[in-house]
Amino acid sequence: MLKIKIINRIDLSAVENMNLQKDLEKIAQNIIIPDIERGIDSGVAIVGGQLPHNEPATIKRKGHSRQLIETGKLKSSFFYKTSGKNKVIISISGNRKAIGGYLQDGIMTKSGSKQYVFFGISKDAEDGAHDYMNKRISEVCKNASGKR
């Protein structure tokens, strides 16, 4: 009863933004990180378009032409951590962060400079986050109306 009285006094016109910590974590874990991994699997840059082709010597060494995939460590190194209220950081663990940094920033090869932009938020991931929140709103409203 006391809780209801307090809630009823909240001026909702003054409410700005929402505590979405759990939602940001789910978006990081279920949308953004899998999207980055899918981009590597399909050879698509985070900003769209194909990743640059590997050099012939690299393809020969690896035995295949798939960009950014050799030992599999980079693809399995993405993680997220919470950092206070409404803050989530998505990053890369271990020395793959340094290696990924060079690849993302651009490397000089025999056939010129190549930039492998594999890490970030794609338009697909942005749309996915919006779809997630859209469904969350519908779900919360449905549950709330069911409990009345």
Next chain:
Amino acid sequence: MPAARDSLADYLRRNEMRQEVEKEIATLDIFLIAKVGRTALTLDEYVKTRLLQGTTINMIKKDLLLDLETGGRIFGEFNRAVSATFAGSVNRFRDGAFDSVFGDDVKYMWVAVLINTCEDCLDRHGQIKPMAEWEAEGLPRTGATVCKENCKCILMPSEVAVLEPIFREG
């Protein structure tokens, strides 16, 4: 989102790659930060409160979806946080969000690729300084080093930087 046939160089040329964007690309950290007040409600609390105040569930849902779509006062920060790299990374670093995560005392290590590296970058390689000092001295590719815009060095938070031989792909 660039068209599928765009090269990254074309896309960047059109969009005038900003320093904030470079930071997101170079540091390889995505900050999902939706700034929020101390008294911010969760979505469930917000809906329950409005129901208790007499608003119909259909109206609440309509308001929330509209706010999400238009980036209003409730979901504006959320929209900024999840917007795509390039357009979004500028926002994510705005308002000192970067410092609010790591604190002002975070230091960055200058990391050189060590292949055809200029003498200025070799000298900086491994040095650790706060971002403000690096900005004063000159960030990579800003013309502060002999290699100027051809610089391939990156600045990484010193707590995650690892200096060891670099394999080109993996």
